[in-house]
Structure formats: C-alpha cells, structure tokens
Amino acid sequence: MSATIHDIAKLTGLNASTVSRALRRDPRISEPTALRVSRAAEKLGYVMNFAARNLAAGKTGLVALLMSSPANRHQYLPAAAMNETLASNGYTLMILLHNGTRRSLSDCIAKLEQKICDAAVMIPPTEELFDTRMIARLNRLRMPLCFVDRWLEATSRPAVTTDVERSIRGLLDCVLRENADGALLYQSAHNTVGRSRFLWAGRLLSERNIPWTDNPGTLRSFVRRRRIRTLAIFADSPWVPSGLSELLSGMPEVKRCIGAMFDPWDNYPPDFYDRIFLCLQDFPAIGRTSAELILKMLQDKREEKRIVEIPPTEIIEIQGRHR
Numbered sequence: 001m002s003a004t005i006h007d008i009a010k011l012t013g014l015n016a017s018t019v020s021r022a023l024r025r026d027p028r029i030s031e032p033t034a035l036r037v038s039r040a041a042e043k044l045g046y047v048m049n050f051a052a053r054n055l056a057a058g059k060t061g062l063v064a065l066l067m068s069s070p071a072n073r074h075q076y077l078p079a080a081a082m083n084e085t086l087a088s089n090g091y092t093l094m095i096l097l098h099n100g101t102r103r104s105l106s107d108c109i110a111k112l113e114q115k116i117c118d119a120a121v122m123i124p125p126t127e128e129l130f131d132t133r134m135i136a137r138l139n140r141l142r143m144p145l146c147f148v149d150r151w152l153e154a155t156s157r158p159a160v161t162t163d164v165e166r167s168i169r170g171l172l173d174c175v176l177r178e179n180a181d182g183a184l185l186y187q188s189a190h191n192t193v194g195r196s197r198f199l200w201a202g203r204l205l206s207e208r209n210i211p212w213t214d215n216p217g218t219l220r221s222f223v224r225r226r227r228i229r230t231l232a233i234f235a236d237s238p239w240v241p242s243g244l245s246e247l248l249s250g251m252p253e254v255k256r257c258i259g260a261m262f263d264p265w266d267n268y269p270p271d272f273y274d275r276i277f278l279c280l281q282d283f284p285a286i287g288r289t290s291a292e293l294i295l296k297m298l299q300d301k302r303e304e305k306r307i308v309e310i311p312p313t314e315i316i317e318i319q320g321r322h323r
Helices: 005-012 016-023 031-044 050-057 073-087 102-113 132-140 164-177 192-207 216-226 244-249 283-300
Strands: 062-067 092-097 119-122 145-148 159-162 182-186 230-235 256-262 275-280 307-310 314-319
Touching (some): 005 016, 062 073, 073 092, 073 283, 119 283, 159 164, 159 283, 164 256, 216 244, 283 307
Parallel strands (some): 062 119, 119 145, 145 159, 159 307, 182 230, 256 275
Antiparallel strands (some): 275 314
16 A cells, blocks of 8 residues: 555654645745655655645646747757756646647647646747737636747737847947948847847947848948948848848948857858857746746736846857858
C-alpha cells in the first residue's frame, strides 16, 4: 500500500494539513519544514496524486502555451524556460500548436474556452490571423493569459517582451561608431514588436540628426540627395529587404553597408553587408518571466502591468563580405 500524507505527518511529527501545504509548495510553509516533509516523502516512497489534488482544488494543474512551431528557437527557448519554472511550482505546461491559419488558431482558443487549463500563454502569430471576433473571445476568457515576445494591441492582456528602446539604442550606438550617415528602416509592420522597433529607430535617428527612409523604392534618390556614404539598415533579419542587393549594386555612392539586426540566423548574410551588429534577445528570461507572471496571476487573480520588458543579452558583431 502506498504512503499517504498521514504517514508523512506521523514520521515528521507535523499535522496532515501542514504536510499537505508543504507538498503543494505553499509559500506559507517555511523552507526547513518543506525540506523536512520532502525528505520524509522520499523516504516513504510517497507519490502525489496530482489528479486527485487538482480535482479537490477545482483546478487542472495545466498551463497552455499557444505556439506555431516547436522547431523555432524564438519559441522553443522561452517554452523550455516556462516549462522549468511552472514544473517547479507544480504546474504542467501543455502545448497547443496552430499551423498559422485562422481556423487552427480559433480551434486553440476554443480549447481555452472549454477550460482545459488554468491559464494560458500565447506567442501570437501575425495579426492578420486575428479578426475582431477572435479578439473579443480572448478578452472574454476568464483565466490568466499573457503574451510572449509580441502582443495584441486590441486586448488588455499583459505581455513579456524584449526592451525595444534599449535594443535600438545599443544598435544605433554601434552603427554610429561605424560612421553611418544615413539609414533604411525595414522592420516588419505585421506585428507589434516590428512596429515598436520602427518607431524607436526613427525617433532615435532623428534625435541624432541621422537622415532615414523606410521606402526602398526611393532609396536611390535618398542616397544621392543626402549624400549617404555609409548606410545602416535596421531590420528584423538580414533577409527582409527583398532585391536590396541589386539596388545597392547600382549605387556606387554607398561605400559601406552596416546591418542592425535581431537574433542569429543559420546561413551567411547577403553580400552587401560589410558588417552586422546583432542584438541577441534573452528568450529564456522572457519565458521565465512569463511563467512567473502567470503564477502570480493564478495566486492573486490580478493582471500585472501591460508590458514587461526584458533587457537583451548582448550585441555581437559579425564581419560581412565586402562587395
């Protein structure tokens, strides 16, 4: 017959309610008492019945993570950190995958509406997948929910993301040390992070009196009119500006091209970059903070500040290939 909390209570000299709280990692239990209970449980071979515990508490013990691909490092790194933090607090992370279609995303939200979990974390896909009805469904969910990396402006739910201002300031300092005298902004307009990066880059470049454009179609005239010799390109990745290599090859005025990018990639950068400065985001910290935010909301039922910003880890330099 398996051991019970009453066996642990007898061995430790504690009452059963204290043992139960210690096994649930209740913060009211002191660390020495929790350790004493843990050692006794291990000695007796006690195995907690999570299903019974959750049923009695009216909870599932599950936190759902809505994501598009476990193979994407921007998603599996925060997911792994979330899993570790939640598991240490008695919760299991459940993955709900959508395949980048509105139908599959709607199906995932329907599972949340069916209360298959106690809380949810979402790494949002492109905003085009969300219609007003889907946003309303997210707002009506009666469970803790937060967004990771990106967020949805039409919802009131909190988000955990990279400190965009600090990231752009760091990248700008790097390209200015390379004597950049003009910039092309090519951040994505399909999500809130891309738009935030664009706004901060434009604001900070203007403060430094560095001319910039966000239109590759007018880049040739911009370069000639402003007499740009070292062009900085602010983008989410080095692959975003389509056809830029051909465009730059027809502009002998541009002597050097400096990239200001985010996150690693697997292949060589395009030939037109002489140097790239890469801002590395702290995805594990974003994941841990998201889990801690969810745990706090589960405990006191209150949502935290709208956006929690995590500093980037570092900015690294990559030598490009000269044109």
